[in-house]
Amino acid sequence: MSPTDERPDFSTLADLFLLHGSMQSPSFLDGRLCAELALHDLGPEAWLEEVCLGLGVEQPRDRESAETLLAWRRQTLEALADSDLNYEPLLPDELFSLAERARGLQEWTLGFLEVIADAGDDPRESWSAALREAVDDLAGIADIETDIDDSAENENDLFALSEHARMAAMLLYTEQHPGQPQVESSEPTRH
Template identity: 35%
Template structure:
């Protein structure tokens, strides 16, 4: 049996450099959010076809077979399915300015909602009140522009919003991966129509 040892970490900077090199045209947080939303909602394009499923059109060479692109897919899936709830939105490092991290979280939420839409799960099933409220709150964050006065309270507020997003995504993933009535998952339901 062959073991696939996947790197356990991918940084925002690593992904950003790859995006720039491949001229994908989205930010690192947006891309991670989009893929996470797509997977969270049952998107099943696979490690090589997910860029097409997310309607990405990179202009550079090397998209197919790029190790960072493949690694991103496997890490997203691994984090969402982790029993220890290790999922984290991919954002700039904590040493980066608060405004940059806050803007990246807004961008991540926009991408996440777009990925959910592209997976089509919410069109094939009704969501619980809790899941619907989480999606509305993520939409509010995605439409926000945070103001910072440089206080420690701003840092604490961003950490609180980030934790809400993290837990909300895990709750949505759990609900959207539950079988629909009759044992049909959201992803397979799309294929039946």
């Protein structure tokens, strides 16, 4: 079983958010989480603080909620650092309409880009041209039309946009953490 098998899914986290009285989409915070893990090595305590702030609560309502939120961070980090490059943005799945899934991708992208904007231009200067282009393209995804019909063409387009967001996230992480994941090298990872 890979580490991402245990990652809380969109519905689990959306339900957890509702228990805390929040209608916010987990996708937005997942986009932020991904960028923060890449740019700032976001620690568990800082992540819990950020989620609670996003939910408008002082702390998770119980130990189980806190453990789920911490597992979300840990397993996202594991997926980003895994040599299988199997990170997936946390988006609504096939149980949701295409319009809801498009909104989820838009929210993920907005969260991701917000962290990058907050980091300023300094980190950007060391990025490859491919990463700069991928991040610039995300701005277009943030502006996508989300009121779309369920159709095979729209589904294919949404899949392609989601894949672009996924690749941009992994590219950002791998460029900020050379040698993690061990994509081309067979050297052991130092901890």
